[in-house]
Amino acid sequence: MTKLGVAVIGAGFISKIHLEAWKRIEEIEVKAIVDLEEERARNYSQLFKIPSFYTDYIKVLERSDIDIIDVCTPTYTHAQISVDAMSYSKNVLLEKPISIRLEEADEIIKASEKYDVKFMVAHCLRFWPEYKVAKNIVERGDIGDPRVARAYRLSPYPDWSWQSWLKDFSKSGGVFVDMSIHDVDFLRWTIGDVEEVYARGGVLKTKDASSYDYVHALxxxxxxxxxYVEGSWIQPKNFPFTTYLEIVGTNGILKVDNQTTSSVTVFKENVAPISLNPVGEDAYFLEIKHFVDSIIKDYKPMISGIEARKSLEVVLAGVKSILENKPVKLPLTEEVINK
Amino acid sequence: MRKMRFGIISFAHIHAWGYANVLKELENAELVAIYDDDRQRLLKAAERFGVKNVYDDYEKLLSRDDIDAVIITSENAKHVDQAISAAEHGKHMIVEKPIAVRLDDADKMVNVAKKHDVKFQTAFVMRYHDATLTVKKMLEEGNIGDILVITTTNHGKYPDLWFAEPELSGGGSMIDHTVHTADLMRWYTKDEVAEVYAIIGEKIRKELKAEDTGLISLKFRNGVVGSIDCSWSRHDTWPIWGDVWLGIIGTEGYIVIDAFRPNVELVVKGKPLVWQYFGSNADKNMILDFIRVVDEDLEPRASGWDGRQALEITLAAYKSANSGMVIKLPL
Incomplete structure (x- = not known):
């Protein structure tokens, strides 16, 4: 069988993680890497032994031996690249969030239908070991009907974003849109649709940022x-990336904290401890494999554009709530982050 | 050494039993008399703590000249009359939290204590826990710079008894569990809450008459952001009664308090895991400090006013949950 051809667009933080997973999937071959900056594209092509690199993604879309486009670019570029890729009949795996604008999310969804391609938004938590177990526990009915949940992720300010796009409100939407969308998507998936959002937060610490670095939402x-969902990018440097999930139902409690459930912890002189939880088939591998299989076996991938749009709508409602300091009911009737 | 002579007004609140234990243990305190409006409970406490002077009329207990101070641990709604009477009889007092269920009652209590020049301490035991006290010192020293955010939880099991009978308790988990961490936040920020938003969900235990879940978002006048999870979201087989947890984000660091985390894990065959606590004895610290405050004529670390302010935050949270609006303080 000929292998499916993959091109990864964006040679940054998440594409590196994706590439490590892509390389372990037998049914595909990563044929091209694209980045606006040639040096970055060349670097990844060498690092991951990718035969060709580009600075213009259209060149990749024109290649008939490319079947899958993995969009790992900053959020504000998602819509254009995804829609272009779909118009060339490419299957698209798109990094979360789908966009920071509902209108753009709709354009992507429409294009995926019009060109009849496989499309999935990479909400990796749905493949994450402890979150999969948590989802199963709830599905089995072990804790009864969910009543009160608590989810947070805390980290120092991410310093890896290209041209600091995460710090730009109009490009990333900030910590709640970019990071808390993980928890929001998981809770929606596990508990159900959200009706109303109240959020509080702002740019509390990061002096050169226009996008929120701390948000909590009810x-x-x-x-x-x-x-309760909380996202922080204002933890001290060296603070270990911390995630927490608790769901209490009518019949039980589930709780998992990544800081107390690691299978490996490394301590070194003068460095903060590093906790790891290696599992053979990690979340990124499973996520990407699921998408590849959706093409080979022709099924609908589990995280549709509509699903991703619903999660986007919740986090945008959070942003709107902060802007207006009042609770915001769903659905949203207008755009929250303007161009 | 002169012993401070105490009376306990009601054993309705579960904390009364812990305070009585402390009084029996301390060398500079004596439990002289007890009152309860529940005859069985009164006799049970009298026997447990070896108290001879038992009353079913608290006025009579308060009329005794040989009592210096009382601990009021009745149902929340009953505090006000008992506290006013205690102050009028010149007794210093520790009042269980929440100090009242209405703000005007709390004001009356604060005023009458002032008028009769008695010490009025709120039983905010968490201000007397060695973990929170250590962190208070760190914050004062600027250990993590300026405070930006304080995220808190005070989860618990359902305490049963009258705690979900609104006419006695004033509500459910929100009135029971908001005040502790609200008070710690006020203590740490040295500031007052400017606005509150809160939500209450469908009940975990559908048979209850009051809420058992609640989430609160708040902001202090100086901009510090805070949150409280006040849910009774621990089922009966959870290894410990609950938690008091704070994550404090500062400009130069982060401190986590998990005050009841020091535990030995214990499993007895055929029974669920239990956490056997070995941390700070906040009850004891609180009563010792109260005795010192009375002896040296000082202001209590957690005063009646502090109790009133925390109650106001709680009532604002209810108002928000009921109206769906952001509530500005003061009410």
């Missing part, structure tokens, strides 16, 4: 459950 779900 969510009301349609089924009467409530949740």
């Amino acid at each position: 969510l009301k779900f349609k089924n009467g459950a409530i949740a």
